[in-house]
Amino acid sequence: MTDVNAKELLTATQKARLINFDAPIYGTFAEIGAGQEVAREFFHAGGASGTIAKSISAYDMVFSDAIYGKSPRYVSRERLNLMLDHEYGLLVERLSGTRGVRTNFFVFADTVATSNHQGTNEAHGWLGIRFQATPLGEPSEIVLHVRMWDKDTVLQQQALGIVGVNLIYGALYLRGDPRQLIESLRDNLGTDRIEVDMLRFSGHCFESVDNRLMSLHLVECKLTNAVMFGPQGEVLQPSEVLHKKAILVERGSFRPVTHVNVDMIACATAQFVQESPVKGKEVVVLMEITMNNLLSEGALDARDFLSRVDLLADIGFTVLISNYSEYYRLTSYFRRYTKEMIGVAIGINNLLEIFNEKYYENLEGGILESFGRLFRNAVKLYVYPMSSEAYDRYIVESNRTGASAKSATPNILITAKNVRVADHLASLYAHLLENRFIDSIVGFDPNILGIFSRDALKKIRDHDLLWENMVPQTIAAAIKSRGLFGHTSISSTATAIGVSEIGV
Numbered sequence: 001m002t003d004v005n006a007k008e009l010l011t012a013t014q015k016a017r018l019i020n021f022d023a024p025i026y027g028t029f030a031e032i033g034a035g036q037e038v039a040r041e042f043f044h045a046g047g048a049s050g051t052i053a054k055s056i057s058a059y060d061m062v063f064s065d066a067i068y069g070k071s072p073r074y075v076s077r078e079r080l081n082l083m084l085d086h087e088y089g090l091l092v093e094r095l096s097g098t099r100g101v102r103t104n105f106f107v108f109a110d111t112v113a114t115s116n117h118q119g120t121n122e123a124h125g126w127l128g129i130r131f132q133a134t135p136l137g138e139p140s141e142i143v144l145h146v147r148m149w150d151k152d153t154v155l156q157q158q159a160l161g162i163v164g165v166n167l168i169y170g171a172l173y174l175r176g177d178p179r180q181l182i183e184s185l186r187d188n189l190g191t192d193r194i195e196v197d198m199l200r201f202s203g204h205c206f207e208s209v210d211n212r213l214m215s216l217h218l219v220e221c222k223l224t225n226a227v228m229f230g231p232q233g234e235v236l237q238p239s240e241v242l243h244k245k246a247i248l249v250e251r252g253s254f255r256p257v258t259h260v261n262v263d264m265i266a267c268a269t270a271q272f273v274q275e276s277p278v279k280g281k282e283v284v285v286l287m288e289i290t291m292n293n294l295l296s297e298g299a300l301d302a303r304d305f306l307s308r309v310d311l312l313a314d315i316g317f318t319v320l321i322s323n324y325s326e327y328y329r330l331t332s333y334f335r336r337y338t339k340e341m342i343g344v345a346i347g348i349n350n351l352l353e354i355f356n357e358k359y360y361e362n363l364e365g366g367i368l369e370s371f372g373r374l375f376r377n378a379v380k381l382y383v384y385p386m387s388s389e390a391y392d393r394y395i396v397e398s399n400r401t402g403a404s405a406k407s408a409t410p411n412i413l414i415t416a417k418n419v420r421v422a423d424h425l426a427s428l429y430a431h432l433l434e435n436r437f438i439d440s441i442v443g444f445d446p447n448i449l450g451i452f453s454r455d456a457l458k459k460i461r462d463h464d465l466l467w468e469n470m471v472p473q474t475i476a477a478a479i480k481s482r483g484l485f486g487h488t489s490i491s492s493t494a495t496a497i498g499v500s501e502i503g504v
Contacts, residue, residue, distance in 0.1 A: 012162045012188055013045045015169040020047035024135065025172060026099070027106035028087045029055045032064060033075065033125065034112040034157045038164030053091060075113045077237065080126040080143065083109040088130050088139065096136075105139075106131035108168055114148065114156045122336075123148040123156050124239075127164055129171045133205050140203030142171050144185075145237050147195040159193045175205050178214055183221050197224040198237040211235045212309060213302055219291055219323050220300070226322040226333060228286075231313050241318065242337035246278045249286040249320065249330070250345040253293050254308045255457055256485060257315065257475050259448040260347075260384070261287075265317075267441045268345035268382040277341040277378055287312050288320040288330070307484040314478050326359060328374035341378040345441070348386040348414050349394050355421045355429065367425070371432070381438045383416035387449045413449070416440040461486040 010018070019025055020042060029039040029052060039055040042048045058064040061074065068086050071078040087107045095105070112125030128143040146163060148156040163185055170181035178201060185196055196218055201209045215227040215235050228236040250265045269285055272278055294305055312319050324330040331342050346354075353359070354374075355367070363369045386394070391414040412418075416438050421429045432438045451470045459467035460479065468476045479487050 009187055010169075012041050012165040015165050016042045016045035017047065019169065019172060020045055020051045022172075023050065024102065024104045025051055025106065026053055026095075026103045027051070027108065027131070028053055028091050030083050030087045030107065030109040031055075031057050032059065032079070032083070032111040034110075034114045034160050037157050037161035038108060038110065038168070041161045041165050053095065054087075056087075075111050075125060077126055077143065077145070077240070079111045080109055080128050083111065084128050084130045084141070101135050103135055104132045104137075106168070106172075108164065110160070110164060112160055114153045114160075115151070122239075123150075125160060127167055129168055130203075131171055133175070138204050140171075140175070140205035141201070142167065142181075142206075143200045143202075144196050145198040145239075147197060149193055149195065155193070159189055162188050163194050163196075178206065178209055179217050182214060182217050182223065186221070186223060191222045195224050197227065197239075198235060200235050210306070212306060216294075216300070216305060216321060219321060222323075225324060226320055228321075229309055229313065229319045231316050231318060233310065233313050236318070238320075239337050242284060242334060244282075244338050244340065245284045246272070246281045246340040246342070247284050247286065247334050247338060248272045248343040248345065249288050249334075251288045251290065251327075251330075251350065253296075253453050254287060254289060254312055255304070255453050256308075256460070256471055256479060257311050258451045258453050258456055258470050259445070259472060260451045261453070262315065262472055263445050263448060264345050264347070264384040264441065267384070267443045268343060270443060271382060271439070271441065272341075272343040272380075275341060275343075275380070281340055284318065286320045287317045288322055290325055291321065291323045292325050294321070304485070307482070310482075311475055311478055311484070314474055315472060326370065327354060328370045331374055331379050335377060339377070341380070343380050343382055345382045345384065347384045348391060348416075348419055349398075351381065351383050351416065351419065351438075352394075352421065354381075355425055357422075357425075368428075371428070375432070375437045380436065381416075382441050383419075383438060384441045385413045385415045385444060385449065388412050388414060390450055390452070413446075457485055463488070 029036065031038060036055055036057050039052065042051055058067050064074070068079070068082040071082055073079065084107055087109060091105050091107060106129060108129045110125055110127040113121060113123065115121060115123045124145065124147045126143070126145055128141065130139045130141045132139055144167065148159055150156045150159055166185045166187050170184045174181040174184055182199065186194065199214055199218060200211050201214060212229055212233065212235065218224045219227055226238060228238050228241060230236050248269055250261065250268070252261055254261060265285060265287070273283060289308060294300055309319050322330060324333060327344060334342050357367050360367045360370045388411060416433065417440055456467045456470040479485060
């Protein structure tokens with residue numbers, strides 16, 4: 001095996017040459033779309049006969065279907081899987097008898113669409129490698145989805161060739177450290193040319209790998225700004241989920257999921273589906289956590305992250321982890337995939353933060369520019385109410401003054417209709433409210449408005465059993481059975497004494 005522990009960054013050609021002269025490695029390249037860019041790197045590097053058993057590119061749809069079978073879309077995960085299955089089976093069938101005991105077989109496949117002449121399509125592709133770590137061993141696999149950001153088609157092809165080499169090199173030599181493998185995907189490219197928004201490891205070499213943590217690492221190392229997980233905890237590719245769908249999203253810490261979180265999204269959904277542009281359309285409901293929230297206590301806590309994702313999955317939600325602190329950036333991200341209506345469910349505190357001008361100092365047009373981006377193309381905020389006591393507490397804790405001062409009247413609900421923003425923004429707020437860019441959530445449960453995730457978390461850690469009243473029953477059972485968020489089993493007699501109100 002070639003020594004690949006050099007500290008300097010290897011070029012794509014150097015990586016390909018190392019693989020070409022690594023005698024046990026032998027396999028097939030199957031590429032559809034964008035030319036045979038990855039195979040070309042290996043041919044160009046020299047010594048390709050030591051690595052390439054076959055290189056194939058079935059461009060014509062009739063040929064492609066005849067070889068691999070039909071799939072709904074040609075640039076899709078389904079098509080990639082068909083390619084890997086067919087070519088790997090063929091490779092082993094034809095060559096295992098003559099060289100199987102001394103060869104680590106692999107198949108690299110990609111199916112790609114570069115920009116068309118009009119520039120109206122998405123430049124993206126699916127790449128995968130299925131490989132043996134040892135001769136006659138069971139195969140392992142890495143599959144990823146990329147988006148290409150170069151405007152020029154030739155540059156897109158070049159980027160695809162480089163990231164393909166990086167993937168093959170990583171699978172063969174860096175598989176023992178999946179995080180390093182992920183980071184190596186950007187070698188000789190950076191993150192301004194290629195985005196990797198979905199990645200999945202499987203097989204013997206990756207039995208201990210949690211794909212959710214690996215996906216989160218994509219965001220950490222800026223290979224993408226958002227990753228998505230399904231209700232079964234599976235890693236999802238965002239465009240497959242969001243394509244041409246109406247989208248409703250709620251942002252939160254979900255640490256843990258509370259009755260308020262669930263009630264907010266349920267009520268917002270009931271209103272969202274009744275909107276004229278949404279009626280009859282397929283709706284995707286997302287619970288979103290920002291990286292800022294995950295890193296709020298310093299270094300990322302993997303167990304804490306998985307706890308939140310798992311609990312949301314337990315009650316059937318799809319989870320989005322994003323690097324979009326500002327809401328206008330989040331809705332712009334959704335606009336990549338859909339022209340349908342977008343709804344955002346938020347609390348009063350989040351609404352006030354949206355009207356905090358300090359977050360828009362980097363924009364030339366300030367808050368007006370941010371709102372222009374946020375509310376264009378059918379975007380609406382659904383605002384969940386807050387009790388006056390909770391509102392006053394928020395104002396004190398956030399050190400807000402002036403127009404957002406404490407409520408003058410106790411025991412009233414603070415809603416989108418009576419919340420106060422800074423005086424010089426009041427007319428702007430009134431315009432958004434009158435034109436229904438902002439709407440009050442109705443049908444909520446008034447008995448739970450004092451519940452906050454941070455209070456539930458504190459009670460869990462303080463062994464105060466009142467936390468169980470603050471979360472759905474399913475969530476409480478999961479927290480107790482899995483020992484999440486610092487929960488430990490104790491006798492109810494150890495419950496903290498003197499706390500009589502939930503969450504306030």
